[in-house]
Amino acid sequence: MKIGFFVPCYIDAIHPQAAISTYGLLKKLGLDVEFIERGSCCGLPELDMGYIKHSCSLEKGIVSLISDKGYDYVVVPSGICTDQFRDHFNEVEQTPEIEHFRATVHDPVEFLHDILKITELPGHPRFPYRVALHNGCHSLRYLNEARPTELMIKPFDKCADLLKLVDGLEVGYATRRDECCGFGGTYSIWDPSCSGQQGRDKVSDYARNGFKYVTSQDMSCMIHQQTIARKNGLDLKMFYITEILNGDAKP
Amino acid sequence: MRQVNQVKLGAEFIDKQAHREMHDRCLWAARMRRDKVAASIPEWEEMRELASQIKLHTLSQLDSYLQQFATNAEANGIHVHWARDAEEHNNIILDIFRQHNVKTVTKGKSMTMDECGMREFMGRHGIDIYEADLGERIQQLDNQRPSHIVMPAIHKLRSDVASLFARTLGSDKDIDDPHYLNSVMRADMRKKYIKVDAGMSGVNFGIAETGGIVVCTNEGNADISANLPPLYVATMGLEKLIPRQSDLPLFIRLLSRSALGLDMTQYTSHYHGPRKGQEMHLVILDNGRSERLTSPDYWEVLKCIRCGACMNTCPVFRRTSGISYDAIYMGPIGIVLEPSYDLYKYARLPYSCTHCGSCGDVCPVKVPIPHLVFYWRSEVVKHGFGQFTHNVEEDLAEPILKSTTNLAMAEKMGLWALRNIPKSIMESPLNPWAKEHSDPIAPEETFRQYYERNIKPHKEND
Numbered sequence: 001m002k003i004g005f006f007v008p009c010y011i012d013a014i015h016p017q018a019a020i021s022t023y024g025l026l027k028k029l030g031l032d033v034e035f036i037e038r039g040s041c042c043g044l045p046e047l048d049m050g051y052i053k054h055s056c057s058l059e060k061g062i063v064s065l066i067s068d069k070g071y072d073y074v075v076v077p078s079g080i081c082t083d084q085f086r087d088h089f090n091e092v093e094q095t096p097e098i099e100h101f102r103a104t105v106h107d108p109v110e111f112l113h114d115i116l117k118i119t120e121l122p123g124h125p126r127f128p129y130r131v132a133l134h135n136g137c138h139s140l141r142y143l144n145e146a147r148p149t150e151l152m153i154k155p156f157d158k159c160a161d162l163l164k165l166v167d168g169l170e171v172g173y174a175t176r177r178d179e180c181c182g183f184g185g186t187y188s189i190w191d192p193s194c195s196g197q198q199g200r201d202k203v204s205d206y207a208r209n210g211f212k213y214v215t216s217q218d219m220s221c222m223i224h225q226q227t228i229a230r231k232n233g234l235d236l237k238m239f240y241i242t243e244i245l246n247g248d249a250k251p
Numbered sequence: 252m253r254q255v256n257q258v259k260l261g262a263e264f265i266d267k268q269a270h271r272e273m274h275d276r277c278l279w280a281a282r283m284r285r286d287k288v289a290a291s292i293p294e295w296e297e298m299r300e301l302a303s304q305i306k307l308h309t310l311s312q313l314d315s316y317l318q319q320f321a322t323n324a325e326a327n328g329i330h331v332h333w334a335r336d337a338e339e340h341n342n343i344i345l346d347i348f349r350q351h352n353v354k355t356v357t358k359g360k361s362m363t364m365d366e367c368g369m370r371e372f373m374g375r376h377g378i379d380i381y382e383a384d385l386g387e388r389i390q391q392l393d394n395q396r397p398s399h400i401v402m403p404a405i406h407k408l409r410s411d412v413a414s415l416f417a418r419t420l421g422s423d424k425d426i427d428d429p430h431y432l433n434s435v436m437r438a439d440m441r442k443k444y445i446k447v448d449a450g451m452s453g454v455n456f457g458i459a460e461t462g463g464i465v466v467c468t469n470e471g472n473a474d475i476s477a478n479l480p481p482l483y484v485a486t487m488g489l490e491k492l493i494p495r496q497s498d499l500p501l502f503i504r505l506l507s508r509s510a511l512g513l514d515m516t517q518y519t520s521h522y523h524g525p526r527k528g529q530e531m532h533l534v535i536l537d538n539g540r541s542e543r544l545t546s547p548d549y550w551e552v553l554k555c556i557r558c559g560a561c562m563n564t565c566p567v568f569r570r571t572s573g574i575s576y577d578a579i580y581m582g583p584i585g586i587v588l589e590p591s592y593d594l595y596k597y598a599r600l601p602y603s604c605t606h607c608g609s610c611g612d613v614c615p616v617k618v619p620i621p622h623l624v625f626y627w628r629s630e631v632v633k634h635g636f637g638q639f640t641h642n643v644e645e646d647l648a649e650p651i652l653k654s655t656t657n658l659a660m661a662e663k664m665g666l667w668a669l670r671n672i673p674k675s676i677m678e679s680p681l682n683p684w685a686k687e688h689s690d691p692i693a694p695e696e697t698f699r700q701y702y703e704r705n706i707k708p709h710k711e712n713d
Contacts, residue, residue: 007698009658012697013666015691016696020701037699038655040312040653040655040658041658042652045645045648045652048606048625050601050631050637050644051649052627052630052632052633055648058653061653061654111626128445137605137607138606139608140608141607141609148609148612150285150612151612154287176279178609179566179609180566180605183605184604184605184606187602187604187605189683190258190601190641190683190685191567192684193687194261194262194570195269195393196686197570198566198570198605199687203571223486225690227688228688229690231687231689232511242400
C-alpha cells in the first residue's frame with residue numbers, strides 16, 4: 001500500500017507539528033508513506049470565495065503532483081482540504097486517476113478509523129487528562145466523521161473512538177458541542193467581528209466546563225480558537241488529533 | 252445603488268452585548284427544543300426526505316398543480332387572482348379594497364406580502380393596515396422590518412418594547428413586564444379589530460386536490476384576519492402548493508417542530524372557501540418564482556416552507572440578528588434567496604456564512620443551502636460584483652498558492668514576520684485578523700524544513 005502524504009499550506013507554515021505527528025504515526029504503523037514534496041494549495045480559499053478561475057488553476061497544479069504516482073491513498077492532515085479534494089475538485093478534467101484520487105483521499109481520522117481500522121495505537125501513548133473534542137464543521141458535516149447533533153441518526157464519533165485508544169484520556173465536549181467556532185477560512189478575515197465573537201463564545205464554553213486541553217481533526221479551527229483564547233487570556237491548549245494519538249502532545 | 256453590508260450591520264448588533272446574548276440564547280433554545288422533539292420521532296429523517304421529494308415532485312409539475320388548485324379553489328367560491336410581480340399583486344388587492352370601500356385592514360403575518368412591500372403601498376393609498384401578529388406589530392410600530400421569519404421582534408429586549416409602547420401607545424416606559432405589555436397591545440388592537448373592513452393573511456400550504464389553503468400561526472393572527480371582517484384576502488407564493496390533503500400532515504408535523512420545537516402551531520387553520528356572507532380572494536404570486544424554477548442551479552430554494560430553522564441554528568445569524576441582513580429574507584435562506592432578486596444589491600450576503608453546514612441539516616425539506624452559498628459566491632464573482640478587497644486578495648494569492656516555490660517563499664516570509672516584526676505592528680488595526688486573534692506563535696521550522704532535515708536524508712540512504 002503506497003500512501004501519498006499531502007501537507008496543506010497552513011499546516012506547513014503555522015502548525016507543522018500536525019504533519020510531523022501524522023507522518024510519524026503512519027510510519028510507526030509500518031506504512032509506505034511518500035511526502036508529496038512539491039505540494040501547493042488545494043484551491044479551497046479561492047473556491048470558497050467564489051473565484052472559480054483561480055481555484056481551477058490551483059487544482060491543475062495538484063493534478064500534476066499526484067499523476068502517475070501510483071498512490072493507493074492520499075492522506076491529508078486537514079479536514080477542510082480533504083473535503084475540498086473530495087467534494088469540490090470539479091474544475092479539472094475528471095480522469096479515472098482523478099476519480100481514484102478523490103475517492104481515496106482521506107484525513108487521518110478516516111484513514112485510521114475506516115481504512116486501517118486500528119484498535120490500538122503504536123507505542124501506547126498516554127494523555128491522562130480530560131480533553132474537549134471539537135469536531136470541525138467540515139469533518140463533521142461533509143466528511144461525516146461524527147453525527148451532527150441536528151441529524152436524528154445513530155450517534156457515532158470517529159475522533160472519539162480513536163481518542164479512546166489513548167491511555168488515561170477522557171473525551172469531553174463543549175456545551176454547544178458542534179456549534180461552529182467561526183473560523184470559516186477567509187471568513188475570519190472578512191468578518192472579524194462575528195468570527196471573533198463565535199470564537200470567544202467557543203473558548204469560554206471550554207473554560208466554563210473546566211477544560212484545559214482541546215483537540216480537533218481540523219487544525220484550522222484549532223489555530224483560530226488557540227489565538228482567540230490567548231488574546232483573551234484563557235489557559236487552553238489546542239492539539240491536532242494525531243499529536244495526541246502519536247504521543248507527541250505535551251501537557 | 253447601495254450594496255447591503257451585513258458584516259457592518261452585524262458588527263453593530265454584536266457590540267450590543269445584552270441584545271446579542273439574549274438573541275443568541277433564545278434562538279439556540281429554539282434549536283435545542285427542535286432537536287428534542289425531532290429526536291422523539293423515529294422517522295424524522297425519513298420525513299425530511301419525503302417532504303423534500305414531495306416538494307420536488309410538485310415543483311416539477313407546478314403548472315398542472317396550479318391549474319388544478321385554481322380550478323378547485325374557484326369551485327369552492329374563492330376568487331383567484333394571478334400576480335406576475337409585486338406591483339401587480341398590490342394593484343389587484345388595491346382594486347378589491349376600492350370596490351369594497353376598505354379603509355382599515357387587519358393582517359396576519361405574511362413574508363410574501365412583505366416581499367411585495369404591500370403595507371407601505373396601501374399606506375400610500377390611504378389604507379391603514381394593522382399587523383395582528385404581536386412581533387410583527389411591534390416591528391410595524393417601530394418602522395422596522397421583521398428580523399426573523401417566525402419571530403419578527405426576537406432581536407428586541409423587553410425594555411425596547413416597553414419604550415416603544417410608551418412612545419407609540421402611551422404605556423408606562425418603566426414597566427417591561429410581558430403581561431403588562433401584552434395587555435397594552437391587546438387594548439389598543441381590540442379597538443381596531445372591531446372596526447376593520449377587511450382581513451389579510453399569507454398562506455403556508457395550498458392543496459391542489461382540494462383548492463383549500465392552510466395557514467399556521469401561534470397567535471391566531473391569521474384567524475382574526477380571516478374570521479372577523481366580511482372580506483378576506485390571502486396571498487400565496489406559487490411554490491406553496493402540495494398535491495394532496497393527505498400530504499399535509501407530513502408538512503404540519505415538520506413545520507413547527509423545525510421552527511420552534513413545538514409539536515404543532517397553536518393554530519393550524521384550513522380555509523376551503525368563504526364563510527357565509529364573506530368574500531374571499533386569493534392572490535397567487537410569481538414575482539420571480541417561475542424564473543427561479545427554470546434554473547437548474549437554484550430551483551431547490553423553492554422547496555422552502557419558511558420555518559426559520561436555518562436561522563435558529565446559524566452561528567452568524569444568532570449573533571448578528573436578522574436586521575443586519577437588510578433584506579426581506581434573512582439568515583441562511585435569505586443569503587441564497589435574495590441574490591436571485593438582485594445580484595448586485597445582495598452580492599455580499601452569500602459571504603455571511605462560515606460554511607458550517609448546519610442549516611442544511613436542520614432544513615425540514617432539505618434545501619441545499621450550503622451548496623447554494625458556494626453557487627452564489629461564484630455567480631457574484633462571475634458577474635464582476637466581487638468586492639475590491641476580495642479581488643485583490645485572490646489575484647495576489649493565486650500565483651503564490653499554485654507554485655510550490657512561491658508558497659514556500661511566502662511561508663518563510665510570513666514566519667520571518669511573525670518572529671521579527673514587533674507585535675505592535677503585526678497586531679495593528681491594519682491587520683483584520685488581529686482584531687480578535689493574537690498572532691500565531693511561529694514554529695521553529697516548517698514541515699518541509701523538518702522533512703529536509705530529518706526524513707529525506709534517511710530515505711535517500713534506504
